[in-house]
Amino acid sequence: MARYLMQRIITMFLVAFFVVTATFFLMRALPGGPFSSERNVPEAILKNLERRYNLDKPLHEQYLDYVKGVIVWDLGPSFKYKGLTVNDVINRGFPISAKLGGISLLLSIVVGIPLGILGAMNHNTIGDRAISGGAILTAAAPSFVIAGVLQYVFAYKLGWFPSATWGGGQLRYIVLPILALSSYNLAWIVKLTRSSMLEVINQDYVRTARAKGLRELVIVYRHMIKNAMVPVVASLAPMTASILTGSFIVENVFGIPGIGREFVQSITNRDYTVTLGMTVFFCLLLVGFTLIADIVLAFIDPRVRLEKEG
Amino acid sequence: MTKQATPLIEVKGLKMHFPITRGFPVPRQVGAVQAVDDVSFAIAPGETLGLVGESGCGKTTVGRTLLRLYEPTAGEVYFEGQEILHLSQSEFLPYRRKMQMIFQDPYASLDPRMTAADIIGEALDIHNLASGKERMERIYHLLDLVGLLPEHANRFPHEFSGGQRQRIGIARALAVEPQFIVCDEPISALDVSIQAQVVNLLEDLQQQLGLAYLFIAHDLSMVKHISHRIAVMYLGRIVELADSDRLYERPMHPYTLALLSAAPIPDPKVETTRQRILLEGDPPSPVNPPPGCRFQNRCAYAQERCRTEDPKLTEVEDGHSVACHFPVNA
Ligand SMILES: Nc1ncnc2c1ncn2[C@@H]1O[C@H](COP(=O)(O)OP(=O)(O)O)[C@@H](O)[C@H]1O
Ligand code: SF4
Ligand SMILES: [Mg+2]
Numbered sequence: 062m063a064r065y066l067m068q069r070i071i072t073m074f075l076v077a078f079f080v081v082t083a084t085f086f087l088m089r090a091l092p093g094g095p096f097s098s099e100r101n102v103p104e105a106i107l108k109n110l111e112r113r114y115n116l117d118k119p120l121h122e123q124y125l126d127y128v129k130g131v132i133v134w135d136l137g138p139s140f141k142y143k144g145l146t147v148n149d150v151i152n153r154g155f156p157i158s159a160k161l162g163g164i165s166l167l168l169s170i171v172v173g174i175p176l177g178i179l180g181a182m183n184h185n186t187i188g189d190r191a192i193s194g195g196a197i198l199t200a201a202a203p204s205f206v207i208a209g210v211l212q213y214v215f216a217y218k219l220g221w222f223p224s225a226t227w228g229g230g231q232l233r234y235i236v237l238p239i240l241a242l243s244s245y246n247l248a249w250i251v252k253l254t255r256s257s258m259l260e261v262i263n264q265d266y267v268r269t270a271r272a273k274g275l276r277e278l279v280i281v282y283r284h285m286i287k288n289a290m291v292p293v294v295a296s297l298a299p300m301t302a303s304i305l306t307g308s309f310i311v312e313n314v315f316g317i318p319g320i321g322r323e324f325v326q327s328i329t330n331r332d333y334t335v336t337l338g339m340t341v342f343f344c345l346l347l348v349g350f351t352l353i354a355d356i357v358l359a360f361i362d363p364r365v366r367l368e369k370e371g
Numbered sequence: 372m373t374k375q376a377t378p379l380i381e382v383k384g385l386k387m388h389f390p391i392t393r394g395f396p397v398p399r400q401v402g403a404v405q406a407v408d409d410v411s412f413a414i415a416p417g418e419t420l421g422l423v424g425e426s427g428c429g430k431t432t433v434g435r436t437l438l439r440l441y442e443p444t445a446g447e448v449y450f451e452g453q454e455i456l457h458l459s460q461s462e463f464l465p466y467r468r469k470m471q472m473i474f475q476d477p478y479a480s481l482d483p484r485m486t487a488a489d490i491i492g493e494a495l496d497i498h499n500l501a502s503g504k505e506r507m508e509r510i511y512h513l514l515d516l517v518g519l520l521p522e523h524a525n526r527f528p529h530e531f532s533g534g535q536r537q538r539i540g541i542a543r544a545l546a547v548e549p550q551f552i553v554c555d556e557p558i559s560a561l562d563v564s565i566q567a568q569v570v571n572l573l574e575d576l577q578q579q580l581g582l583a584y585l586f587i588a589h590d591l592s593m594v595k596h597i598s599h600r601i602a603v604m605y606l607g608r609i610v611e612l613a614d615s616d617r618l619y620e621r622p623m624h625p626y627t628l629a630l631l632s633a634a635p636i637p638d639p640k641v642e643t644t645r646q647r648i649l650l651e652g653d654p655p656s657p658v659n660p661p662p663g664c665r666f667q668n669r670c671a672y673a674q675e676r677c678r679t680e681d682p683k684l685t686e687v688e689d690g691h692s693v694a695c696h697f698p699v700n701a
Contacts, residue, residue, distance in 0.1 A: 185392060185398050186398065187396055187397050187398070190395065190396050190398075191396070194396075264479055265474040265475075265476060265479040265480035266479065266480055266481055266482040266483075268435070268440050268472070268474070268480075269472070269474065269480050269481070269482075269540075269543070270482070270493075271440055272438055272440065272467065272471060272472045272544075273467070273493060273494045273497055273543075273547070274464050274467030274468065274494075274497045274498060274547075275493070275497055284482055287484060288482065288483065288484060361484065362483070362484060363483065363484055363527040363529075364483055364527070364529050
């Protein structure tokens with residue numbers, strides 16, 4: 062187990078390092094400098110600006126500086142927000158996004174898993190078909206469509222919720238964004254839980270348990286659900302990724318001042334350091350969640366634990 | 372071993388038809404897979420009944436249905452004279468102890484998240500058979516009984532070879548001290564070199580513990596050695612039932628003949644006398660079995676009567692039953 066953990070952590074650092082490097086050079090390879098949108102800047106001032114942001118140094122020095130910065134978690138100043146650092150931009154948006162994302166993820170899990178189990182336990186009944194049909198439809202709809210429909214129906218038509226404003230982030234402001242953000246994951250968890258339960262239901266070890274004389278409820282919990290959860294836990298990282306990408310759209314549609322909207326704005330603003338810093342931040346977040354998923358997986362599935370230890 | 376002994380298990384008119392449902396959004400039943408259709412047999416204490424037939428003929432379904440792993444369509448199963456299919460779950464629990472199953476696939480039959488000790492221990496716990504120090508001792512004893520070592524107790528299924536897993540499956544079945552075990556092709560998934568070991572283990576255990584087996588195989592050569600009597604199954608029915616030696620010396624059903632001619636028998640006496648018959652075509656679908664004899668479309672002996680009249684399993688000589696209008700060697 063310790064060896065497995067070490068392996069995962071080392072891999073995580075390698076991936077993070079690779080991501081920082083790749084993002085840094087890709088950003089530099091993009092055409093147009095950070096100040097090229099500001100027209101008619103005199104040559105001298107441009108030089109001055111570039112010196113201030115260290116853009117006049119050779120590329121490899123800039124790269125080394127950047128890596129050092131990431132290690133001490135100092136992502137440099139923002140180009141657009143005078144007086145703000147990239148860390149400031151992340152620190153101010155992240156709590157909001159994390160709250161929305163966290164609740165969405167929790168909601169998908171808490172609602173999705175029981176629905177999936179219910180569907181599988183009533184396989185091929187009308188209830189099961191309603192559940193999986195709903196899940197397929199929801200998963201097929203892109204999040205901007207879901208966000209738009211929710212806005213239109215519940216905010217504009219019915220007026221139950223405020224539309225496209227953030228307010229102070231009280232309950233009535235976050236209900237629709239959370240629904241929009243969790244819809245895809247919810248559908249995904251329902252489908253995954255259902256299909257993985259269906260697979261487990263027909264396993265011989267479930268029959269073995271029944272032949273032993275175990276009570277049905279215990280069989281369902283101990284032998285079916287616990288085994289069926291393995292693929293669901295394994296998809297924790299992709300689900301986090303979908304929350305991140307979902308937040309780019311949902312935060313814009315609902316006018317939420319989180320890092321998703323901040324990220325999209327930084328791209329339109331050509332705010333290089335913010336875009337770069339946030340990409341690195343998102344990647345580290347993902348890598349972190351992958352690690353968490355790997356650890357949980359090792360706890361619930363001995364095959365993972367031992368296979369990797371060799 | 373003949374049927375004079377009081378049967379431990381008696382199966383009467385067992386039917387298992389799996390419903391086929393279609394339709395959206397409301398599913399309806401449109402037909403049924405007649406996996407097992409009117410099967411009857413008996414097994415004496417300490418006896419092994421071999422059950423053979425091609426894949427898909429319903430052997431597994433027979434085994435599972437008589438252990439109530441499926442809800443049967445019709446029929447009765449008696450254990451020491453007590454009908455068990457219609458007992459309530461709690462009334463049936465004591466019989467769970469007496470009847471166990473060993474599965475074909477040693478990879479799928481053990482919960483991958485449980486150690487060997489957990490798997491065996493769970494069975495002990497359900498029936499309150501042992502606890503604390505005694506429980507662990509029982510587990511070690513059972514591991515020893517199937518030829519495994521105490522240090523195997525804390526390993527997970529995937530750390531074992533196929534043969535070892537099958538031994539865990541056997542230890543698990545033995546944990547509750549059953550009198551009867553359904554062995555559903557317990558060696559088909561194993562390497563040939565391991566097969567004999569597992570069969571020998573099952574035979575030793577039978578000797579020591581007085582177990583009765585329903586030993587399922589798709590191939591006659593596998594059951595000849597271990598079975599006292601053999602039942603041959605075709606498309607959900609038993610077509611021939613006889614003492615093991617008798618079946619080899621004097622097979623009567625054309626299907627048994629065909630099975631025998633497919634399997635090499637290490638017995639020169641049988642080898643020289645048996646006829647060569649090759650099976651052509653596939654068995655009909657168990658959804659729509661043909662009227663009359665179910666074997667008619669592949670039978671070299673079929674006549675007009677076979678297309679309309681369903682042959683019943685009847686005893687043609689002492690302890691030898693066959694379901695055919697024109698039995699061979701009769
Ligand atoms: N749970 C089930 N639902 C529907 N059909 C089944 C089920 N189990 C088995 N069958 C069908 O019943 C027939 C007999 O299967 P089985 O008992 O597994 O045969 P065997 O063990 O002899 O290979 C096959 O046609 C199979 O497709
Ligand atoms: S009843 Fe007729 S078709 Fe069926 S096995 Fe006998 S001879 Fe063949
Ligand atoms: Mg089978």
